[in-house]
Amino acid sequence: MTDPARLLVVHHGAERTAEGVAFVDLVAALAETGERRVEVLLFAGGPLVEDLARVAPTTVVADLPRWSPDALAERALFALRRPAAGYRRRARRLGLDRWAPGDAVYLHGLLGVQVLRYLPTDGPAVVCRVAEGEVPLLHSVNPADLALLVARVDRFLPVTAAGRRELVEEHGVAEARARRIRDLVVPVDDRFPGSGRSLADRRAELGIAPDAVVVGSFGATSLDPTDVTAVVWALLAGRADVPPVELLWAAARTPAGFWMEHDLHHLRRGGAAHGVALGEELDAAMGLCDVAVLLTRAGHCPHGFLQAAASGVPVVCFEGNELADVLVADARDDVVPFLDVGAAADRLAGLARSLRAGGPDRAARALIEGVRQRYGPAAAVAAITEAVAEVAPR
Amino acid sequence: MSAPSDDGRGTPDVVFVSHEATRTGAPLMLLYVLRWLRDHSELRFEVLLLEGGAIEADFAAVAPTTVVADIGPGRLDGVARRFGAHRLADRLHERRRRAALAPLRGASLVYCNVLESLAALPLLDPGPPDRVVVTHIHEMRAAFRALAPAARAQLRRSDRFVAASDLVRELAIDHFGIDPERIVRHYECIDVEALHATPPPAEAVEAARRSCGIPVGAPVVGAVGVTGWRKGPDLFVLLADHLHRREATRDVHFVWLGADPEAPETRSLRRDVERAGLADVVHFVAPEPAPGRWFALFDVFTLTSREDPFPLVCLESSLLGTPIVCFANTGMAEFAGEGECGFMVDYLDVEAMAARVTDLLEDPDRRAEVGRRASERVQREFDYRVAAPLLAADIERWRPRR
Incomplete structure (x- = not known):
C-alpha cells in the first residue's frame, strides 16, 4: 500500500491570537479528514507550536541550526550571489526537495509566500489563501515574490471579493484560479488572547463600568467604517432611555485611528458618551463588546466582527454586507438600510435596553449557529480540500 | 540702511x-x-x-x-x-x-x-x-x-x-x-465689494441648476470644499440620506461644489450615493474658478467639516443671504450662533442638522431673516x-x- 499524498500547511508563525487559535483548529480538522498526510511549516515559532505539533x-x-555545515554552506551560496543554489539547499534542509507533484502545499496567507522560492517548479501543486488584511497584495508581498506567487500558485482562495477582484483584474490571474472562500472564525475565548487576563479584568482595567453596555467597533485600515460609526454613536447618545453606554474602538495607527480619536474626544467633551480607544488590541476588541456595529461600505465582514457574532455578540450591520445573510430570522432586526444612521442608532438603543433587561438570547444563539456553520473550520476544510483535490489529484 | x-x-x-x-x-x-x-x-x-x-x-x-x-x-x-x-x-x-x-x-x-x-x-x-x-x-x-x-x-x-x-x-x-x-x-x-460687483448672471445660475438636473423650484442644500475627509463630504451624504427618507424633504437636492472627479474620495462618495439610491438628488460638482453661480443656487449652506477654523466659503455664502448650518466644533459656530446668523448643532448629529435644514427650508421668512442678519454682519465685520x-x-x- 502506498503512502497517502502529503499536504504541507504553511503559515508565518504560531502566536496565541484568535487567528492563531483558528489556525490550530484548521490543521487539526485537515488532519482528521485523513485525505492527506498533513505536515506544518512555520517561518517563526510561537506559543502555539506545541499545540500544532500535537x-x-x-x-x-x-x-533550523544556524551554525551547522549546511547552514554555513547555504549562507555562502547567498554571499556568492547564487540565490537559486542557496534556495535549493534550503529546500533540502527542510525536506521540501522530496515533495512530488502529487503532493500539495497550502499557504494559509501571503506571509508564507517565501516558501515558493524553495519549491521546485515541477514540485507540488500550491493553494494559497489570501486573508482580509492582505489586500492590496503589494502591501503584503514584495514585487519579486508577488510575481512568483502569481506564476506558481495553482489555486487562490481569497476570503474577500476585493481580494479576488484584485487578483483577477490587477494581476492577471485567470478567474478559474481564484475562488472566494469564507473566512475562518473561532469564537472569542474568555481569556484575552496572549495576556492570560480575563475579558472582565480587561474591561475593569479600561475603566468600563460593570453595568455599562459596551458598544464596540474597530477599523484597522481605512476611514471606512470609522466615519459612519462615530455618527451612530453620537446619535445613540441622544436616544431616550438608553442605559449607560461605553463606546469602544480599536484601531491601528492609521488616519482612521486619528479621526476616531478626534471624534471620541468631541463625544466625551460633549458629555454624550465615554469612549475607550484600544490602540492595536484588535483581537481583544470584539470580546469586550456587548454589542458591535459593523457599518462598513464593503460587502465583506471583517474577521473581528465574525468572531464577535460567533461568540454571541449582536452585530448591527448595513444591508448588503455578507453578515446580513447570516443574521437569521431572530436577528434580522440588526440589519439596517445602507447609510441609515438613524435606524442603526435606534437598533443599538433597543439592543442596549434589552441587554440590560436580560439579553436577546434567542437571537444570539441563532447568530452563533449561523456564523459557526458558515465560517467554522468544517467549512474551511471543505473548501481547501476541494481546491487541493482539483490541483493535485492523487 | x-x-x-x-x-x-x-x-x-x-x-x-x-x-x-x-x-x-x-x-x-x-x-x-x-x-x-x-x-x-x-x-x-x-x-x-x-x-x-x-x-x-x-x-x-x-x-x-x-x-x-x-x-x-x-x-x-x-x-x-x-x-x-x-x-x-x-x-x-x-x-x-x-x-x-x-x-x-x-x-x-x-x-x-x-x-x-x-x-x-x-x-x-x-x-x-x-x-x-x-x-x-x-x-x-x-x-x-x-x-x-x-x-x-x-x-x-x-x-x-x-x-x-x-x-x-x-x-x-x-x-x-x-x-x-x-x-x-x-x-x-473676504472682499465684499468684489463679490458685490460681480453677481452671477441669472442665466449662469440656471445653467448650474440644469447641469445637475435640478427642477426649477426644488430646494437646494449646498456645501463647498475638497472631498477630503476633514471637510466631511461623507457626513453631507448622510445628511442627504436622512432628509431624503422623509416625505417632506424628498424633493430637496444636495450640491457639493469642489469635488475633484478624479479624487479617490469623490469616487467612493459617488459609489455611496448610487448604492443609497441618492444619485438623482446628490450632486458632486468639480471646482470652478468663479463659483458664485453655485452659491446663488443654494437655499441653505451646510458646513459638515469635522474641523474647520473659519472657512471663507461660509462668509461668501452668508454675504448672499444664505444661512449656514454647521457643527459646533468648527470656528464658524462663533459666527452662526443659535439662529443669529445661522445655526450650529452638536458635532456629528446629522439628525439635528437635518432638522435645522428642514426648518429653514420650510420657513422662507425665517431663512430670509437669518440670511439678512448674516449678510449685514459679513459686510460690517468681515470685509x-x-x-x-x-x-x-x-x-x-x-x-x-x-
Missing part, C-alpha cells in the same frame, strides 16, 4:  | 510667507490683507511663496513675489546629481535658494501665513537680531498632526501668533502649548477693508522699531 509534524524555519 | 537687492529695491520691512498661492482660504485672506497694506500703509513688504498657484500673479501685482519652488537647480547641482552625488547636489541647490533670497534676509518681521510656511524661516537666516516672527494659525488638530517636521521644528521661533478664530486660539493654547499672552484672534475676511486695518495695526505694533 496534531501534525511541525517544522519551524527559524529553529 | 537697507541693503539693495539685485533689482535695486531695498530690503523689505516685512516678508509675508505663504505655503502656496492656491485659491483657498489662507492665501486669499493674505492677499486681501496685502492689498490693503499696499493701498493704506507705508510698509515695505515682499511675498515669499513656497509653492506657486492660481493666484500667484495676484500676489505679484501687490508686491515683489518670489516662489521658492521656482528657484531650480543650477548647472553645478545638475552635474553633481548626474554623478550620483545627491547630497552635494542638494547642498548646492540649497545654497542657490539662499542666495536668491538674500535680499529678504534683513526684514525685521517675517509673517508666516500658515504653520507650513514656517519651513521658510531657515532660508531667511541669519536675520537681524531683533527680528520678529509672526505665525498666523489657520489650522486645527488634523493639519497640525500632518505638519512636516521641518515646519514643526520652527514653531518655537515664533514670537507672536494670530488665530483664525477663538476656537483656533483655544486649541493653540491647550493643544500646542502657546502662551495666551502671545496670541490674538483675527477672523478671516477686508474692516478686518485688514486691525491686523495691520497689530503687525505695526509688533514690528521692531529701528
Whole structure:
C-alpha cells in the first residue's frame, strides 16, 4: 500500500491570537479528514507550536541550526550571489526537495509566500489563501515574490471579493484560479488572547463600568467604517432611555485611528458618551463588546466582527454586507438600510435596553449557529480540500 | 540702511510667507490683507511663496513675489546629481535658494501665513537680531498632526501668533502649548465689494441648476470644499440620506461644489450615493474658478467639516443671504450662533442638522431673516477693508522699531 499524498500547511508563525487559535483548529480538522498526510511549516515559532505539533509534524524555519555545515554552506551560496543554489539547499534542509507533484502545499496567507522560492517548479501543486488584511497584495508581498506567487500558485482562495477582484483584474490571474472562500472564525475565548487576563479584568482595567453596555467597533485600515460609526454613536447618545453606554474602538495607527480619536474626544467633551480607544488590541476588541456595529461600505465582514457574532455578540450591520445573510430570522432586526444612521442608532438603543433587561438570547444563539456553520473550520476544510483535490489529484 | 537687492529695491520691512498661492482660504485672506497694506500703509513688504498657484500673479501685482519652488537647480547641482552625488547636489541647490533670497534676509518681521510656511524661516537666516516672527494659525488638530517636521521644528521661533478664530486660539493654547499672552484672534475676511460687483448672471445660475438636473423650484442644500475627509463630504451624504427618507424633504437636492472627479474620495462618495439610491438628488460638482453661480443656487449652506477654523466659503455664502448650518466644533459656530446668523448643532448629529435644514427650508421668512442678519454682519465685520486695518495695526505694533 502506498503512502497517502502529503499536504504541507504553511503559515508565518504560531502566536496565541484568535487567528492563531483558528489556525490550530484548521490543521487539526485537515488532519482528521485523513485525505492527506498533513505536515506544518512555520517561518517563526510561537506559543502555539506545541499545540500544532500535537496534531501534525511541525517544522519551524527559524529553529533550523544556524551554525551547522549546511547552514554555513547555504549562507555562502547567498554571499556568492547564487540565490537559486542557496534556495535549493534550503529546500533540502527542510525536506521540501522530496515533495512530488502529487503532493500539495497550502499557504494559509501571503506571509508564507517565501516558501515558493524553495519549491521546485515541477514540485507540488500550491493553494494559497489570501486573508482580509492582505489586500492590496503589494502591501503584503514584495514585487519579486508577488510575481512568483502569481506564476506558481495553482489555486487562490481569497476570503474577500476585493481580494479576488484584485487578483483577477490587477494581476492577471485567470478567474478559474481564484475562488472566494469564507473566512475562518473561532469564537472569542474568555481569556484575552496572549495576556492570560480575563475579558472582565480587561474591561475593569479600561475603566468600563460593570453595568455599562459596551458598544464596540474597530477599523484597522481605512476611514471606512470609522466615519459612519462615530455618527451612530453620537446619535445613540441622544436616544431616550438608553442605559449607560461605553463606546469602544480599536484601531491601528492609521488616519482612521486619528479621526476616531478626534471624534471620541468631541463625544466625551460633549458629555454624550465615554469612549475607550484600544490602540492595536484588535483581537481583544470584539470580546469586550456587548454589542458591535459593523457599518462598513464593503460587502465583506471583517474577521473581528465574525468572531464577535460567533461568540454571541449582536452585530448591527448595513444591508448588503455578507453578515446580513447570516443574521437569521431572530436577528434580522440588526440589519439596517445602507447609510441609515438613524435606524442603526435606534437598533443599538433597543439592543442596549434589552441587554440590560436580560439579553436577546434567542437571537444570539441563532447568530452563533449561523456564523459557526458558515465560517467554522468544517467549512474551511471543505473548501481547501476541494481546491487541493482539483490541483493535485492523487 | 537697507541693503539693495539685485533689482535695486531695498530690503523689505516685512516678508509675508505663504505655503502656496492656491485659491483657498489662507492665501486669499493674505492677499486681501496685502492689498490693503499696499493701498493704506507705508510698509515695505515682499511675498515669499513656497509653492506657486492660481493666484500667484495676484500676489505679484501687490508686491515683489518670489516662489521658492521656482528657484531650480543650477548647472553645478545638475552635474553633481548626474554623478550620483545627491547630497552635494542638494547642498548646492540649497545654497542657490539662499542666495536668491538674500535680499529678504534683513526684514525685521517675517509673517508666516500658515504653520507650513514656517519651513521658510531657515532660508531667511541669519536675520537681524531683533527680528520678529509672526505665525498666523489657520489650522486645527488634523493639519497640525500632518505638519512636516521641518515646519514643526520652527514653531518655537515664533514670537507672536494670530488665530483664525477663538476656537483656533483655544486649541493653540491647550493643544500646542502657546502662551495666551502671545496670541490674538483675527477672523478671516473676504472682499465684499468684489463679490458685490460681480453677481452671477441669472442665466449662469440656471445653467448650474440644469447641469445637475435640478427642477426649477426644488430646494437646494449646498456645501463647498475638497472631498477630503476633514471637510466631511461623507457626513453631507448622510445628511442627504436622512432628509431624503422623509416625505417632506424628498424633493430637496444636495450640491457639493469642489469635488475633484478624479479624487479617490469623490469616487467612493459617488459609489455611496448610487448604492443609497441618492444619485438623482446628490450632486458632486468639480471646482470652478468663479463659483458664485453655485452659491446663488443654494437655499441653505451646510458646513459638515469635522474641523474647520473659519472657512471663507461660509462668509461668501452668508454675504448672499444664505444661512449656514454647521457643527459646533468648527470656528464658524462663533459666527452662526443659535439662529443669529445661522445655526450650529452638536458635532456629528446629522439628525439635528437635518432638522435645522428642514426648518429653514420650510420657513422662507425665517431663512430670509437669518440670511439678512448674516449678510449685514459679513459686510460690517468681515470685509477686508474692516478686518485688514486691525491686523495691520497689530503687525505695526509688533514690528521692531529701528
